[in-house]
Amino acid sequence: MKSIYPPEDFVEKANVKDPAIYSKAKENWIDYWESFAKELHWFEPWEKFFDDSKAPYYRFFVNGKINASYNCVDRHLKEKRNKAAIIWEGEKGENRVLTYFDLYREVGKLSNALRNLGVKKGDKVGIYMPNLPEAVISMLAAARIGATHVFIFAGFSPKSAAFRMKDSGVKLLITADGYYRRGNLINLKEKADEALEEYKGVENVVVVRRAGNEIDMKEGRDHDYAELVRKEKAKSECEITDANDPLFIIYTSGSVAEPKGIIHSTGGYLVHVYATSKIVLDLKDEDVLFCTADLGWITGHSYSVYGPLSLGATVLLYEGAPDYPDICRTFELIEKYGVTVFYTVPTLVRMLQGCGNIDSFDLSTLRLIGSVGEPLEAENWLWLYEEVGKKKCPVVDTWWQTETGGIVIAPIPALTPMKPGSVSKPLPGIEVDIYDSGGKKAKPYQLGHLVIKKMFPGFMLGIHGDPKAYVQLYWSKFGKRVYLTGDYAYYDEDGYIWISGRADDVINISGHRVSLVEIEKVVKELREVADCAAIGVPDRIKGTAIALFVVAEKSDDLAEKIKKKIEEDIGRIALPRLIVFVKELPKTAGKVFKRAIADAVIKKEISGIASNVEVVKKIAEKIDKNA
Ligand code: ATP
Ligand code: MG
Numbered sequence: 001m002k003s004i005y006p007p008e009d010f011v012e013k014a015n016v017k018d019p020a021i022y023s024k025a026k027e028n029w030i031d032y033w034e035s036f037a038k039e040l041h042w043f044e045p046w047e048k049f050f051d052d053s054k055a056p057y058y059r060f061f062v063n064g065k066i067n068a069s070y071n072c073v074d075r076h077l078k079e080k081r082n083k084a085a086i087i088w089e090g091e092k093g094e095n096r097v098l099t100y101f102d103l104y105r106e107v108g109k110l111s112n113a114l115r116n117l118g119v120k121k122g123d124k125v126g127i128y129m130p131n132l133p134e135a136v137i138s139m140l141a142a143a144r145i146g147a148t149h150v151f152i153f154a155g156f157s158p159k160s161a162a163f164r165m166k167d168s169g170v171k172l173l174i175t176a177d178g179y180y181r182r183g184n185l186i187n188l189k190e191k192a193d194e195a196l197e198e199y200k201g202v203e204n205v206v207v208v209r210r211a212g213n214e215i216d217m218k219e220g221r222d223h224d225y226a227e228l229v230r231k232e233k234a235k236s237e238c239e240i241t242d243a244n245d246p247l248f249i250i251y252t253s254g255s256v257a258e259p260k261g262i263i264h265s266t267g268g269y270l271v272h273v274y275a276t277s278k279i280v281l282d283l284k285d286e287d288v289l290f291c292t293a294d295l296g297w298i299t300g301h302s303y304s305v306y307g308p309l310s311l312g313a314t315v316l317l318y319e320g321a322p323d324y325p326d327i328c329r330t331f332e333l334i335e336k337y338g339v340t341v342f343y344t345v346p347t348l349v350r351m352l353q354g355c356g357n358i359d360s361f362d363l364s365t366l367r368l369i370g371s372v373g374e375p376l377e378a379e380n381w382l383w384l385y386e387e388v389g390k391k392k393c394p395v396v397d398t399w400w401q402t403e404t405g406g407i408v409i410a411p412i413p414a415l416t417p418m419k420p421g422s423v424s425k426p427l428p429g430i431e432v433d434i435y436d437s438g439g440k441k442a443k444p445y446q447l448g449h450l451v452i453k454k455m456f457p458g459f460m461l462g463i464h465g466d467p468k469a470y471v472q473l474y475w476s477k478f479g480k481r482v483y484l485t486g487d488y489a490y491y492d493e494d495g496y497i498w499i500s501g502r503a504d505d506v507i508n509i510s511g512h513r514v515s516l517v518e519i520e521k522v523v524k525e526l527r528e529v530a531d532c533a534a535i536g537v538p539d540r541i542k543g544t545a546i547a548l549f550v551v552a553e554k555s556d557d558l559a560e561k562i563k564k565k566i567e568e569d570i571g572r573i574a575l576p577r578l579i580v581f582v583k584e585l586p587k588t589a590g591k592v593f594k595r596a597i598a599d600a601v602i603k604k605e606i607s608g609i610a611s612n613v614e615v616v617k618k619i620a621e622k623i624d625k626n627a
Contacts, residue, residue, distance in 0.1 A: 017414045036278075046062055060244075060455075068143040068266050073104045076100045086315050091180045112233060114145060130188070132179075132210060132317075144236060146239035148248055150168045152165070170201065176207065177213050179211055182323075204223060241266050244268075253297065254588065273306045276407040277313070280398060280427070283341060289304075289340070353380070381418075407427065409497055425495065432452050446491075449477070451485060486504065516536065523550065531551040535549075537602055546574065547601060588612070
């Protein structure tokens, strides 16, 4: 595939345009990262940039004192007091704007209220909320007083929420009465109450009145958010937190494996998301960033909150479903708010392709488009580049994980020639590689394990409550100095990295290794197929067989066509035992929720996220019919 060069207009104004950034970071790794750190506010400077004496636990900015809330709010008050920090839109089109001063006032008040409710440094504060300004305020209020926030995606069932609260030891919960999703009112407080029946460790619940629905308030435990903060002063001293105090715990998507509670630091994490917002998302003062992720996932934490706000940028926060009232909603939002930087996931990109006449929307404010979460196919990349960005926006495919805190592999938009379908090269100051199973560097086009060889500030502190899993999952294959990402990838002849999917997405059929992602990729190439997911199911003869779930109108012709395509493009070995046509696939964090499908098919259990339950049930019913 030939390279596409960054558009000239973009390059001229870009934050980073000197290619020497790569060599400088290599020559002086410490200076590179420290130069970003020095742009933030520290109460006390760090004594040592990097400590690897307790590998595989790595620490950055040792003994530095910093507060994330101060850096995202107070630091901007002098010059950006009246600048929009958050522009919020609800599903029904209602909107609110919070300036940096508004944010300062609201964060200060809530943090004082939390203190009065007995929350202390190191305590865990749960946040079970949709994308509301109050969710961001809650994160920053917790950070302000040195508490660790644990965000629980609002779509999670009470059971999933209870698991996360219990696992992390949440002491106080901030939630909302309800919210709207595809026009339906979701009673979130009821779900929270149910979760709190299961986990009894929460002493106080703060309830944001969002939808005005009727809810039960438990005397002595539940507090009305507005009433609580009304009595408080805006001024609130920031706790002097250590660079390595945990800022938050967040659970991985759990799309394939069990969710893990990943702990992130305050200093290193903030430096990493600040730096990457600047060099990859190229954020500047006049930008409006629209990151479509839910706040409940790491992408929301890093690129709707801590990255852009530490830079003093403006963030668009959308609360509702991206396909409501129709699949063009995202384009409407871009037009309405003059979004300049659009960061999204491949699933949404594929959905938007069905939107019809894009040119009926004014998307001319866009200047950069980014993607994360799943491989962005070349065809989708080109569509974004040509149709959405009209060849004037670089499209950056960014690879990273909950564990890495921020972007790890991505083009620097003004510097790196882009190859559609590739995530390009690691960012400066980060070293990755692709290894074969014996730990040798893979040759071009040889599929191998994507590993990280040089740590960086955003890297996790550990897995909450499970040091064994931390070592076993990430550091047992190649030792304590080489981090195993769990993804497979290969180099091309120019050293560009192509992600081929998760290692646990490669299954063994009669002794052959077959990539499920590869199968999905070729099936998605068929015009009639909107989306699909392949999973491995136990098979008496072959060990494992493939079940394929296809979002398309059912037809025998199409099933035959799919088989033919798989046979031609991959081989007979990859032919599915079962093809099931479905209306929808369950999703988590914008990704297909394969574990929920597998549970329904293999264990006959309906698991996962509340918002997905109906979708999963329908799949289970279809399976029963097919069995
Ligand atoms: P779990 O680990 O619980 O199964 P998860 O890995 O889906 O959940 P995340 O940390 O949100 O949770 O996702 C990180 C993973 O997403 C990566 O390991 C990779 O598989 C995939 N990913 C992220 N960005 C990209 C990208 N640009 N291209 C391809 N895959 C990506
Ligand atoms: Mg993972």
